[in-house]
Amino acid sequence: MVKSMWVAAALAVAALSARAQAPGVAETVTKRCAMCHGEKGESMAEDFPRLAGQHEAYLVKELQDFRAGRREGPMVRMAKGLTDDDIAALAKYYAAQPAPPSAARTELHDVGRFVHLRGNPYSQIPACKVCHGENAHGSATLPRLAGQNAAYLERQLREFTQRKRTNDNEVMHVIAERLTPLEVRAVAEYLASLP
Numbered sequence: 001m002v003k004s005m006w007v008a009a010a011l012a013v014a015a016l017s018a019r020a021q022a023p024g025v026a027e028t029v030t031k032r033c034a035m036c037h038g039e040k041g042e043s044m045a046e047d048f049p050r051l052a053g054q055h056e057a058y059l060v061k062e063l064q065d066f067r068a069g070r071r072e073g074p075m076v077r078m079a080k081g082l083t084d085d086d087i088a089a090l091a092k093y094y095a096a097q098p099a100p101p102s103a104a105r106t107e108l109h110d111v112g113r114f115v116h117l118r119g120n121p122y123s124q125i126p127a128c129k130v131c132h133g134e135n136a137h138g139s140a141t142l143p144r145l146a147g148q149n150a151a152y153l154e155r156q157l158r159e160f161t162q163r164k165r166t167n168d169n170e171v172m173h174v175i176a177e178r179l180t181p182l183e184v185r186a187v188a189e190y191l192a193s194l195p
């Protein structure tokens with residue numbers, strides 16, 4: 001009798017936690033994110049950012065910025081209705097996925113590498129590595145850029161310049177507006193090729 005009560009209690013707990021997880025992060029990913037970012041954050045197209053291996057705290061911040069409308073664009077609609085718990089679980093999930101293979105090197109590799117490691121001393125552009133790290137892996141709130149899609153990186157840099165990326169009107173805006181289109185393309189291709 002006692003034993004069967006324990007069994008019943010254990011089953012009830014199992015059922016409860018199963019229910020607490022529904023709609024679990026896997027379901028949200030599949031239904032609401034995977035069509036663009038992929039099941040494992042590998043991204044379905046060049047213009048959609050890869051989320052796999054991105055830092056958890058950065059992902060939380062960006063999702064909160066979208067939800068609050070601080071960062072504008074199509075993601076605002078996607079983030080609508082996500083609770084703080086959803087955001088925490090999604091960020092944790094994508095951060096834990098292994099980074100997908102990076103892009104191949106291109107002929108702009110050395111130009112991009114120079115910008116990343118040295119900036120452009122002739123036009124007062126700081127080296128990207130100062131903040132994003134020499135291997136471009138970033139840190140908690142500084143995004144990982146290594147292995148990110150080049151087209152996405154290029155568009156973000158353009159949108160910082162045009163103040164269309166609205167959640168960072170200071171740091172990246174000042175840096176991006178000094179980069180020439182060639183430097184932008186080169187650094188984007190270089191970063192995309194990093195492991």
Ligand code: HEC
Nearest residue numbers: 032033035036047048049059062063072073074075078090
């Ligand atoms: C219809 C396509 C689409 C869907 C669905 C979608 N996203 Fe996005 N997501 C994008 C695009 C496009 C961007 C780039 C936004 C920009 O350019 O400002 C983005 C950006 C992001 C970013 C910022 C990444 C970075 O490096 O700054 C995060 C985080 C994100 N999405 C998470 C999610 C999550 C979580 C879901 C599901 C709840 C989701 N997205 C659903 C298209 C989509």
Ligand code: HEC
Nearest residue numbers: 126127128130131142143153156157167168171172175187
């Ligand atoms: C002084 C520090 C600093 C330097 C130097 C810097 N960045 Fe950033 N960068 C940031 C911060 C902070 C963010 C995150 C903004 C946010 O919160 O959304 C960022 C975001 C970005 C993003 C958006 C990433 C994403 O996933 O959406 C790109 C792309 C980027 N930086 C590229 C560069 C490049 C290229 C350089 C060098 C030319 C550079 N950064 C130099 C601080 C810096």
